[in-house]
Amino acid sequence: MVLDMTGVFQYAAFWISQRGGGSGQRVFLSFFLLSTVMSGLTSNDVVVLTMTPFLVYYSQAVDLLTPVAFLMAEIQTANIASMALYIGNLTNVVACQAYKISFLEYSAWMLLPCFVAIATCYIMLRINFRHEKYIPKIIKTPNVDPRSCLVDPVGAIFGLSVLACSLICLIGTSFAHVSVWIVTGPFALLTLGRDIWYDSQGKFKPAQVAAVTTLSDRQLEDSESMTGGGGAATGSDESRMEKGLPEVAVPESSIVQPAPILAEKDNKKLGDDQESVETVGVSHEPTAIPTSSIVTTTGNNNIDNQAASVDTAHQSWTKKFGRKFQQKSPLLHAIAIRMPWAILPFTFSMFIMVEGLSHSGWIAIFANWATKLVPNYVAATYAIGFVSVLLCNIFNNVPMTILVARILQHPNFVDSPLATPEVIKGCLFALIVGSNLGACTTLISSLAGLMWDSVLRSKGSGVGFWNFFKWNMGVMPVVILATLTVVVIELTVIF
Structure with missing residues (x-):
């Protein structure tokens, strides 16, 4: 998150788009590799939050008919490349902590499968998106200076240096079996201290924080106007429905803000929960409420008024605190609101669910069933891998990993004569593969997928559950x- 606030990822994206030289296939490969490296060194969440909005605006600036090929490549590489390192995904941490796997041992086993997965994914993406409307032969180059995206060049160098030192220390301490949090904790505190110092010295202004999220959007719009591009992709309504992506309109403002007007049939295509989408910036007269429709009460008026006043006071206090925090610590505030806090209660609730299943005896039953799937390490690897992928779409990948790890560690499974060391290793790494790759099957199979869809919808675009599933099943x-x-x-x- 700290690196993202410096603008270094936007810089890399613009730099790569210009190095593509106008070749659509080269630009596609460049973004594919950028998402892979970003996810491998950071996490899939960082890729989703950073690259998704950029690709939406980029596709407008270069007049792509549809960005679906680039977006699908982004979400797939984000989940696949997070399999490379111990810290790439929360599911990796859960599985490795359960089996006391060190950072170095994990990488030794998973780097090669990850490389093969990335290469296979690229080949399958090129086959599935071989039509020129997805990856055109020629893509115009945005007229943008990548260096203008670096809001904080010194902070970018500092963040990259801390990340590199952290990875080196993780590798070096793996031989001593030091816990990961003991190694990464000091680097996190160092980065936090630097951010606090930045805010105390006024080195990072609120305007700069806003610029991080809007700079690339404004520059893509400027590039679009300079090159005479229309901004939004062209094409018929029928082709847009086929693509599962609505038209993204660009209003006349300094910041690109897609605001589509969708027909009722388009809303149903994107999801039944989208009743209507209004154009940003259009004012509407307030609708008069007939007096006959107003129901008055006497006995509960005081209670309702008291509850409303308490709720208003609570909202006022939280808003006041948020504004004060933003004014005093703009950088920390910007980082805090980008953190995926929803993971904490979600993960905590899943631990409770697993403990409930264990207490009621279901874990023991599942462990007995699991022994039927592992006659040898070959069958165990394929069986646990594909079962994990299937369960991702039922439980989501984080609770699935917690649940399957508990099943594989239950005495009913561990004490089975079939549970040889190679079978246990095969089950462990198959679980890791399933938890990472299973996240690429449906939107609900991972938190990253849900965030990806949320970001797209906030930008006026949406792939939809069925289209997401269809494209992933081809890869x-x-x-x-x-x-x-x-x-x-x-x-x-x-x-």
Whole structure:
């Protein structure tokens, strides 16, 4: 998050788009590799929050018919590349903590499967999006100076240096079996201290914070006007419905704010929960409420008024605190509101659910069933891998990992004569593969997918549940099979 606030990722995105030289295939490969590196070194959440809005605006600036190929490549690489390192995904941490796997041991096992998964994904994406309307042969280059996106160049250098030192220390301390939080904690405190110092010295102004999220949007709009581009992609309404992406209109303002007007049939295509979308900036006269429709009460008026006043006072206090925090610490405030706080109560509730299943005896029953799937390490790897992918779409990948890890550690499974060391290793790494790649099957299979869809909808675009599933089914089954095969080969060589 701190690196994102410096504008370094926007800088990288613009730099790569210009180095593409106008070749659509080269630009696609460049963004594919950028998402891969970002997810591998940070996390999938960072890629989703940073690259998704950029790609929406970028597709307008270069007149892409549809950005679906770039968006699908982004979400798939975000989830696949997060499999490379211990810290790439919360599911990796859960599985490794359960089996006491060190950072170095994890990387030694998972780097090769991750590379194979990335390569397979790229090949399948090129096959599925081979039509020129998805990846055109020629893409115009935005007339933007990438360096203008660096809001805080010194902060970018500092953040990248801290990240590099953290990864080096994680590798070095793996031999001593030091817990990951002990290694990463000091670097996190160092970064927090630097942010507090920045705010205390007034080095990061609120205007700069706003610029981080709008700078690339404004510059893409400026580039669009200079090159004479229309901004929004062209095409018929029927083709837009086929793509699952509504038209993104660009109003006349200094910041690009997509505001589509969708027909009723388009709303149903994107989701039944979208009743209507209004154009930003259009004022409407207030609708008069007939007096006959107003119901008056006497007995509960005082109670309702008291409740309303308490609610108003609470909102006033929280808004006042938020404004004061934003004024005094604009950088910390901007980082705080970007943090995926929803993960905490969600994960906590899933731990409670798993404990409830364990207390009621279901974990033991599931462990007995699991022994039927593992006659040998080959069958165990494929079975646990595909079962994990399936369960991701029922429980979401984080609770699925917690649940399956508890099942595989239950005495009913561990004490089985079939649970040999190679079988246990195969189950562990198949679980990691399933939790990362299973997140690329449906929108509800991971928090990253839900955030990705939320960001797209906030920008006036949406792929939709069915279209997301359809495009992923053309890629992910082959990727999952290839990745699990590499794990089986590794087990064969080691054991």
